[in-house]
Amino acid sequence: MATLASSPELARTAPQTGARPAAIARWLQATAFLVVCIVVVGGITRLTESGLSITEWNVASGVLPPLTEAQWEAEFAKYRATPEYRLEASLGGMSLGDFKFIFFWEWFHRLLARAVGAVYALGLAWFWIRGAIPQGFKPRLVGLLALGGLQGLFGWLMVQSGLTGDMTDVSHFRLSLHLLTALALLAGLVWTALDMRRLARDPAERPAPLTKGSALVALVLFVQLLLGAWVAGLNAGHAAYDWPHMNGRLVPAFDWSSGVLWTLTHDPYLLQWLHRWWAWVAVAALVWLARRVRRADRRASIAVHAAFGTMVLLGIATVMTEVSLWVASAHQLVGALTVAATVWAIHADGIARRQARLPATK
Template sequence: MSRELARPALFFVHNASVKSCLRAQQSLVRSCPPPPRKLAAPFRVSGFLQKTAPWLLGRQSAASISKGPSLFSGLSESTKRLFSSSASPRVAELDIGNNGFLLRPRRVITDKSVGYWLVGSAALVFGIVVLGGLTRLTESGLSITEWKPVTGSIPPLTQGDWEAQFEKYKESPEFKLLNSNMTLDEFKFIFFMEWAHRLWGRVIGLSFVLPGLYFILRKKTSPRVGRRIFGIALLIGFQGFIGWWMVKSGLSDHFLENYIEEGKYKDNHPRVSQYRLATHLGLAFAVYLSMLWTGLEVLKENRWIKEPKQALRNISMLSNPVLKPYKYAAAGLFGLVFLTAMSGAFVAGLDAGLIYNEFPYMGEGFIPPKSELFSSFYARRKDDSDLIWRNMLENPVTVQLIHRIMATTSFVAIVGFHFLSNRLYRKNLIPRIIYRGSHGVVGFAVLQVTLGITTLVYLVPTPIAASHQAGSLALLTSVLVLGMRLRRPRASIQALLGTLARTR
């Protein structure tokens, strides 16, 4: 294989005119300075190489290479496929040594089919987040008391299997303290909710790992995207472990213990830890956002390659230093919305939405009494040194107030960001697609606030509460898409776009 790859390099070594053409192309990649003794440049140059560029850029099939110049004659089929791709451009790394050039073709633009697959995988993760919310709202998460990653995919099939599962559930604190009158038919409902949630997670894992291996082995991904796919696959596997770690916290026998100290907080309501619930939800958001960001980036780069001149005009507009604070504001907005969603996980974990079911008041004022917000009842230490942070994370009243404050702050920030976008668009400083994206963010924010208030006022009805959780991820998605549109491409893509714009 290495000898066949070196065969085109022999031509470069013995042809001085070609080497001069290569040196002339260095001016096209000033925005991407090469490392020492190495030139990274789009492989589309004048003269003879301009004729062979279609093969190197992957615009002709391997079959057509056999009919091409004598430079590629005699190469094996695997080598021809390496130099050709029906999907996307390549560039050539040229190691400049004492004896000439060594050609190392590599993929820069990932196949757009990978982008569509990543976006579809993100949609599956979006669905499991919604299903997880329904599982929490119907209190079904503790119905399966075992973690069997493989055999757990099959539900009970016979009456005996169902009775065996029900007997296991009867040993859990949730049954003993809350559901001691539950029948087998009622148990089947909550079991199927949790089983469907776990099965969906397994489907996501298989539908990501297997196609991911296919795309990487078939060299349809750039090395950069291949590393991201590997990282996301690890996150998916870790998420399965975090899910069971969360469920295990609700099966602990400490819920059955008596009060240790009079006047101190003792949780005797079997449910998963709000800390672990927030971790599980946050990791699900991270997997979803990683898939979506990478998929949208792949599709965006493929779209840029089709219209390089229009892409360069947008990139030039986004390179304006005036937009630097605007980009920072978009990044800050993303972080604020994400933290607001995580505070909602604490509200769900503590059932904090079932108190103070009015808005904007909480009792007689906008803020509850200080004695309710920072009560020594929730402190675990005798000197009450953990009074503040325990109330902020474990007191349902304080947790709900924090979520209200963060949600209101996020909404005001989104509206202010939209006014800023409107001002910049009127001055022709941002593309229209970004201005329209800010409209979408405002629309999702209004919908999310409406769902949140409705959920609170009507005592957390399951359909509206599940829609509120889905709305948080939809709002975060709209902010992510806006950030993607504001992002400039990496240097190698800019160099490739510049070359393609000059040759079209």
């Protein structure tokens, strides 16, 4: 019979020379913070209708905003050629000052995107060259770099969708792809940082597994985030401003005449209603997860409860304030924090379930 110490699965290994998991964890956490910032600024960009104000993607020259009046007039002229301006913004008599406001948010959003890419890519190169990456983690770290690149690509494809034809907004499908990829990147950064933290404490630690129960919770939360992205993309937050009713009815009558699939994916009224009530399914799943990890990691449990509780309250407040810019932005911020807290709890759940199975290996 194999003993606990001699079991191949549990055998301790000598620390890798030069590996610096604690430093890598701090770098990943810093990058995750920047991703949260870019999610929030992206939300403000959407809420202020700023996303189409910059019609080109110039990686180097786009770092600086226009510096002269001539440059501002040139950028404004490009925007005036877009469907959004011709069919919508021009009706309100947009001035150059108004354009500068929306330009700022899109420029700042792209600047943060560059910062995320630079911090991650340069950090990865530094740790790689110095041989500081623990064994087995290089593919995962490269994968996160690729995911960040995809997120940027999806952002530009999203912008392009609003610059052609008669579109006055970007595609809500592409917006959701852009946002959910950012949140997936955030989840990967947090998960990997947690693995690195454990590795710094014990070089024999292995990456946390994903349990079936936690995977189901993640799926429930994914659906809620997807619905939220579609609500944002279709301006569906303006479909009703009362709660818990919608325009005086708890369960409104929906128009299915365009087909079930189209209505489920395009009707702002239905999507706001689904986002409202699927939230309670997400709450039930997150309560279950938080209680499940309470003994293993009490702080993770508290973080999940605090995050989803605040997110629900801010969601209701967003509706009742008629989509106030700062309330809605706070709702999106806490949504990102809820993802981070959920990943923390799911990671703790994987560690706890694995440790619970250890006696069976004796």
